[in-house]
Amino acid sequence: MNEISLKALAKINLGLDVVRRREDGYHEVRMIMQTIHLYDRLEIKKTGSADITMETNLSFLPTNENNLVYKAAKLLKDEFEIKEGVHVNLKKHIPVAAGMAGGSTDAAAVLYGMNRMFGLGLSKKELMERGVKIGADVPYCLMRGTALAEGIGEDLSALPPMVKCPVLIAKPSVNVSTKFVYENLKLDDTTVHPDIDALVADIKAQDLKKIAADMGNVLETVTIPNYPVIADIKQHMLEHGAINAMMSGSGPTVFGLFEKEETAQEAFTAMKQSGLAKQVYLTSIYNNARI
Template sequence: MKRTIKAPAKINLALEVLHKRNDGYHEVKMVMTQVDLADRIDMEHRNDTLIRVEMSEGFLPVDQRNLVYQAASLLQERYNVHQGASIYVHKNIPVAAGLAGGSSDAAATLKGLNEVWRLGLSSEELAALGSEIGSDVAFCVHGGTAIASGRGEIIEPIASPPPSWVILAKPPIGVSTREVYRRLSASSASDGSRTERMARAISEQNYHAMCDRLYNSLEDVTMAMHPEVRRIKERMIASGADAALMSGSGPTVFGLVKKESRVPRVYNALRGFCEQVYAVRLISKEKT
């Protein structure tokens, strides 16, 4: 059996860090949603028990360091599967960008192999398994738009945001998520209210309120480490984006643009700053 699964990128419309937990992780509360920039995962069962992963980007690992490999291996081990899989990942999402590309690939692998291996697992079971791999995997299993809390693994689906174009711009730098969290000061702790206000704006389909309520607790930390992230955000606003924000721990910045006629201007303005620029749409998925 063969399956091809899309693995969409995510952005954070709100990201609040509440406090550091006793287990060393940070308690967060976020509104996450997906955009139509996606990797493609091709999967085929094997008659042996080997897990073989190939990536379109040759510099990426294909062993235990790869989240796709981890997802396949964990699913196989946990459910005592006596089959293997050959998996090919066509990368379109920038790597180490704050867009959950690796987590989305892992989620797509869980969903695809659930079918290929005929396991019959529910989305909730796959999401619980995914949360063992990474904090964003559970959200990526469910997809759509959601409030995520805990480490990011507690998912509450909500309505899709108002339609909008999204300009993504990733500078040619890498950001260490661990280092960003390490530098986050206790005084910057949030209380979750910004996430609730964002969710309310989405529920009311109020695009302007959504733009006004974009928030990321990690943005100032990453911008202090990498000033080019701030310059990209400023460039987005100056060129006509309705609002802009860094996604995740960065370095990708996204801009929301309601009017399609403005999209080329914002896109072209960012192409002068960095090579990896994308004009995409928010994915609309009804709450179930």
């Protein structure tokens, strides 16, 4: 196999709680991760040289060791002493720095693709063990589907598939630093934590309305006061028929869940016309675990 074409899917958080800050500075989390059918496209080709090269449709993205795609390729090249080089053509559609694991899912696709192309024989579990060295979300992006993530996000438990429904995605023009959000998160007796266990039960019961009602993201307590447009987008989605809307990850992307495709289509049009968001997509829950 000399080349491979892959879809790298985005994720949303149906629930995100931060349990505590550890002594090493990392935060312990409990999150419900969910794949959606919004994706980047990667074409990976073997080359005659020994180098890792990449190109992308976004001029501001690095194409060197500062990109997780490059780091993923280098990790496997170094470990398995792969002499051939690879060239990665990355077409980005997932919003960048948006709380949707865009970089992590691209890295996951490279690990998967190189494992196939070079016949490394690594299992999904073995790829996930390597993925965590690149980023905490990479193991989940290899696993996909519906999952409970604990620890720093790398301790994953598969859940029954989420109810399929339309998902509206809206990213405002602001950029949010994940580091800033976590550094400014206050965890004390007044912190309102989402009920992750209730969400797990709702998913197992396949009850979309209850899932929507129990969604929560503790990081909104930091991001929304600093970027009020996130609250505006949430409110706009609710006014246009979303059964709930929430920020994904550390933001600034907001997603809304809908019961009917027709309502979601109308909300999509209204969001585009509102000027609140720079990027707007209408997609759906995606439960196929294959890359």
